Amino acid sequence: xxxxxxxxxxxxxxxxxxxxxxxxxxxxxxxxxxxxxTVYGLGAAALxxxxxxxxxxxxxRPADNPLxxxxxxxxxxxxxxxxxxxxxxxxxxxxxxxxxxxxxxAAPVVPPVVRGGLPTVGVRVPGxxxxxxxxxxxxxAAPSAxxxxxxxxxxxxxxxxxxxxxxxxVLDGGPCPVGLESTVVDAxxxxxxxxxxxxxxxxxxxxxxxxxxxxxxxxAGASPGTRHAHYRPAxxxxxxxxxxxxxxxxxxxxxGARVGLVAGAAAPPGVVGIALHxxxxxxxxxxxxxxxxxxxAGLDALVVEAVPEVGIGRAVMDRLRRAAGGPGT
Ligand code: TXA
Ligand code: MG
Numbered sequence: 001x002x003x004x005x006x007x008x009x010x011x012x013x014x015x016x017x018x019x020x021x022x023x024x025x026x027x028x029x030x031x032x033x034x035x036x037x038t039v040y041g042l043g044a045a046a047l048x049x050x051x052x053x054x055x056x057x058x059x060x061r062p063a064d065n066p067l068x069x070x071x072x073x074x075x076x077x078x079x080x081x082x083x084x085x086x087x088x089x090x091x092x093x094x095x096x097x098x099x100x101x102x103x104x105x106a107a108p109v110v111p112p113v114v115r116g117g118l119p120t121v122g123v124r125v126p127g128x129x130x131x132x133x134x135x136x137x138x139x140x141a142a143p144s145a146x147x148x149x150x151x152x153x154x155x156x157x158x159x160x161x162x163x164x165x166x167x168x169x170v171l172d173g174g175p176c177p178v179g180l181e182s183t184v185v186d187a188x189x190x191x192x193x194x195x196x197x198x199x200x201x202x203x204x205x206x207x208x209x210x211x212x213x214x215x216x217x218x219x220a221g222a223s224p225g226t227r228h229a230h231y232r233p234a235x236x237x238x239x240x241x242x243x244x245x246x247x248x249x250x251x252x253x254x255x256g257a258r259v260g261l262v263a264g265a266a267a268p269p270g271v272v273g274i275a276l277h278x279x280x281x282x283x284x285x286x287x288x289x290x291x292x293x294x295x296x297a298g299l300d301a302l303v304v305e306a307v308p309e310v311g312i313g314r315a316v317m318d319r320l321r322r323a324a325g326g327p328g329t
Contacts, residue, residue, distance in 0.1 A: 004033075004164050006156060011035060011173040014130045018171060022134055025168050026051070031058060033145040033159045034134050035173035036126040038099045038181045038199055039152040039288065040159050041070065041142030042167060043134065046080065049111035052141050056113070058166040061148040065224050066116035068101050068143065068182070069123045072136040080121055080139050082107050087209065088187040094208035097127040099182040099199035103223075114141045116224055124182055130173045144181065145170075149229050151291040151323070154179050158292060179285035180315055184223050191215050195223035197315035199284070230322045233291040235260075236301040237324040245305040246271070257300040262290045264305060272297050280313035287316060291323060 009018045022032045029051040032043045042059065044051035046069045056063060069080050074092045077084055081104040088102050106121035115121050126132060134140060144152040147162040156172035183198030185205065192205050193215040202214045217223070240248045245263035249271040252259045260272040262283070267273035274297065275290045277283040283290075294302040304320055307313045 004160060004167050004170055006160070006170045006172055009035075009130050009171045009173045012129055014133055014171075014173070019130070019133050022169055022171055023138060026134075026138060026140065029054070030168040031055060031166075032134070033153075033156070033163065033167055033170040034130055034142070035128055035156075035171065035176055036070070036131040036142075037128040037176060037178045038126075039154055039176050039179070040145040040156070040170075041068075041131065041140075042145035042159075042163070043070070043140040043142040046114055046139035046141035047109060047111065049113050052111060052113045055141065055143065058163060059143060059146070059148045061143060063113070064116045065143075066118055066120075066122060067114050067141040068184075069110070069114065069121055070131055070135045070140045070142055071123060071125050072132045074125055076137070076139070077104075077123065078107075080107050080110050080123060081105060083188070085188065087190060087192065090209060091185065091187055091192065091205070092125070095200055095204075096125040097132060098125075099127065099178055099180075100124060101182045101184045101196075101198075102187040103184060103195060104187060118224075120186075120188070122184060128173070128176075130171055134171070149232055151231050151233055151288040152181060154288050158288070161292070177285070179288060180312070180319065183315070186217065193217050197318045199312065199315065201311045202314065203311060229325075231288075231291065231319050232323055232325065233295045233302065235294050235299040237291070237294075237320065238301055238303045239306055239320050239324045240303060242305045242307070245303050249303040252301055252303070258298060260294050260297055260299045260302045262302065262304040271303075272299060274299075274302060280307040280311060280316050283307055284312045284316050287319060 101124040183200040184196035186193035260274040
């Protein structure tokens with residue numbers, strides 16, 4: 001199988017030659033994985049429908065799940081959207097560059113394949129230097145750079161584990177600092193409507209718009225991606241209450257299983273310690289690492305202790321429930 005080329009880039013001051021090579025690949029319709037502050041993205045030139053179709057093929061992604069278009073600057077919004085209202089402007093000013101995706105009315109030039117056939121398009125200005133210089137003047141459509149259904153990648157090695165030989169290039173800018181995807185918000189109305197929980201919290205959204213009125217999409221209106229199976233390692237994920245992880249893991253070990261633990265306290269004898277975490281923010285950064293490490297350790301089950309559902313804890317619990325195959329998956 002043809003192997004994917006890997007080029008190292010400095011995350012803070014990306015090398016011009018590396019970025020120029022990646023942009024040339026995108027311009028000729030190729031696929032480039034690149035670091036963002038959240039997770040690695042798998043990019044194609046957003047206005048090139050054939051290139052975008054290759055993203056879906058490489059990932060094995062359902063065609064009804066739209067992609068996020070990455071821009072270098074909010075000033076480029078007009079290239080892919082229309083009717084940018086006051087709410088969108090407020091949110092862009094408050095959170096860009098950063099881990100917030102705004103769903104807006106799409107400009108007709110955005111191919112339907114990018115939008116999963118919807119009249120809207122998700123856009124964000126990422127808070128990572130590599131992603132921004134890559135996208136300058138060249139809108140980049142990019143889902144997370146994993147095979148569909150798998151945990152999102154937070155290192156170049158994770159990308160290669162899923163997509164080596166299926167994509168042209170990976171820019172290796174080291175681990176992603178946030179570790180969890182952007183929050184997806186429908187910003188067409190008067191109040192933000194959260195379609196996918198993510199790194200920007202509801203509390204932060206409410207503060208930015210000056211009201212506690214942050215809405216939630218109902219199941220039918222939620223982000224199409226949330227309908228599909230997601231974030232699943234090969235092993236079973238077992239979600240338990242805080243403080244109950246060690247006992248649950250030990251019980252499963254006694255039944256003969258190979259079990260790992262992600263918890264606030266150390267793993268008991270016989271249980272593989274995958275991560276000791278210090279609350280939701282810490283777990284957010286390392287969650288996908290834990291899910292991939294669990295598979296690398298050949299576990300039958302990974303027991304994970306829940307975190308409180310406030311702040312970024314909401315997004316962490318959303319991902320954990322999906323990883324565990326629970327409601328909404
Ligand atoms: O942090 C992130 O958002 C990362 C990095 C690479 O930017 N990207 C990412 O992309 O997580 P992906 O494709 O794995 O998830 C995008 C989510 C999906 O749930 C998708 O359904 C939703 O955004 N989405 C995209 N466009 C949409 C639209 N027009 N309407 C509703 N939901 C949309
Ligand atoms: Mg994804």
